[in-house]
Each structure stands twice: as structure tokens, then as C-alpha cells.
Amino acid sequence: MNSSPLPEIVCVGETMALITPVDAALSHAHEASIGLAGAESNVAAGLVAAGRRAAWASRLGADPLGARIGSELERRGIDLWIENDPDAPTGVMFKDPGAEGSAVYYYRRGSAASAMMPGFLSAERLAGIRFVHTTGITPALSETCRQMVDQLFIDARAAGARVSFDVNDRRALWSMEDAAATLARLANAADITFVGRDEAERIWGTATTAEIRAYLPGCAVLIVKDGDIGATAFDGDADPVFVAAPTVDVVEPVGAGDAFAAGFLAATVEGLPLTECLQAGHIAAERVLTIAADMPPIG
Secondary structure (H helix, E strand, C coil): CCCCCCCCEEEECCCEEEEEECCCCCCCCCCEEEEEECHHHHHHHHHHHCCCCEEEEEEEECCHHHHHHHHHHHHCCCEEEEEEECCCCCCEEEEECCCCCCEEEEECCCCCHHHCCCCCCCCCCCCCCCEEEEECCHHHCCHHHHHHHHHHHHHHHHCCCEEEEECCCCCCCCCHHHHHHHHHHHHHHCCEEEEEHHHHHHHHCCCCHHHHHHHCCCCCEEEEEECCCEEEEEECCCCCEEEECCCCCCCCCCCHHHHHHHHHHHHHHCCCCHHHHHHHHHHHHHHHHCCCCCCCCCC
């Protein structure tokens, strides 16, 4: 029997092996690094870095890339709630850095994680968990993943956990029509929802924080992030709370949104006021913005 403390937060979603060329563009590179990429595991790493107990729940291929992902997350102190699939591979993502930004190429169709099914995490499995966190990437992976997320919201509530949802729209994964409807439904149903202001405008046509709140009146706490300007929190019918973003010399923006969510959730679990939760989100995002990595450094 596992006697380790129960995680406070479980983060659910796919993590892929990340291949990045190191000596040239992808089409001409002779050398590459192997890392990992996954929004939900980024959040789990950020939570552990903030001193919280966190688990990452997903499916991996029974292959070397899956083993590599699992060992790296375990090294970071994240509890692994995973299934290994002998018949489906671990997803892979290639990054192609360029002067105008990085292009990414996904090889995740038919991956082990895309086969997550409704009931992947039952209410019994989630008993005692305080938060379940997932993102809009997960329902875009497959129809069964979409059904799984719907059931996850139900089972988390049945277990007494609160649901945290980061909209995190990925244009390459599904149509705008499917994304707009599904993401709005899930964002509106969550207890805490994170969304970028520009992201919301792109998928829903909501240009201001007030318009986003009017579009998503159902979620208890709505966090609207507006890049280097700051973040606004709406908590029920109370007046919105805004905290400006710190000035940062950005090295790499990827992963900053996940870090913000981790910082905010860690402070929420600690019971801090909303203003301090937003500040904690900004501080966590700043740590990731100033390094060339998606996750905070260990230690």
C-alpha cells in the first residue's frame, strides 16, 4: 500500500516527447535535444516547485519515450497516475526554431493519451483531492478525450474536488467551430477558469475582460490574462481584481501561462486572498519567462 501523502491537485492531460534541433533548422539539423512538452505536466511541475503535492494523470506508450517522460516527471517530485499502453505510442512534438519564432509539428494522432476514455479517473480515485486541473488541449485530442473531460468534471465534483480549467486553445488540433463551442462549455462549467484575453477574442470575439466575463458567467472564478499588461480575476459578483504584470526580460514565452496557473492554484490551496493569488501567478510566470525552458528549475 502506498503510504505517501495524497496529492492536493491532479493535473490531467497529454505530455509528449519534444524534439528540438540544436545546430540548424529542423530540415537541415544533424543534432537535436529530447525533452518533454505538456501543459498539464508543466502545471504539476510548477505546483511542486511551489511546495504543493501534485500528480500528473495520463497515458503513455510502453516505449522509451514514455519511460523518459515518466522518469523526468518523477525526478521533479510529481506523483505519476499513468497507464502504459502496449499498442499505442507516446506522442511526439518537433520544434523548429526560427528568427520570427518557432514552428511546431505534432505527431500525436493515435497516441496513447488520445485513447483516454470516460471514467479514466473515477470519483473513488479522486477522493480527497482538492483540485483537478486540465486544459482545452485535452478534449481536442479525440472524441473519447472530449467525453473523458466531461465525465472528469462530474467525477471531480462527486469526489468533492474543485475543477480548474485553462482554455489553452491549440488551433492546429481542431476546427474553430468545435473549439469555440467546447471550450466555452467547459470554461463556463469550471470552478476556476484561466483564459488569455487575446485567445478569447480569437475564438469567441470577446475583446475586453468585461465581455469575457459576460460570455462566461457560470464559472465561479475567472482569470483573464492579458500578456505583459496583467491579469484580472472575477470572483462571483464581486468587483474584479486586477494585478499588473511585472516587467520581464523575456527569454522564451512558452510555458508561462502554465506557470501562472500553477502559481495561482498553489496560492489558492494555501488559502491566500485573490490579489495574492494573482501575484503568485505572475511571480511563477516570471521564473519561466526568464529561462529557455517550459518548467521551473528544480531546487
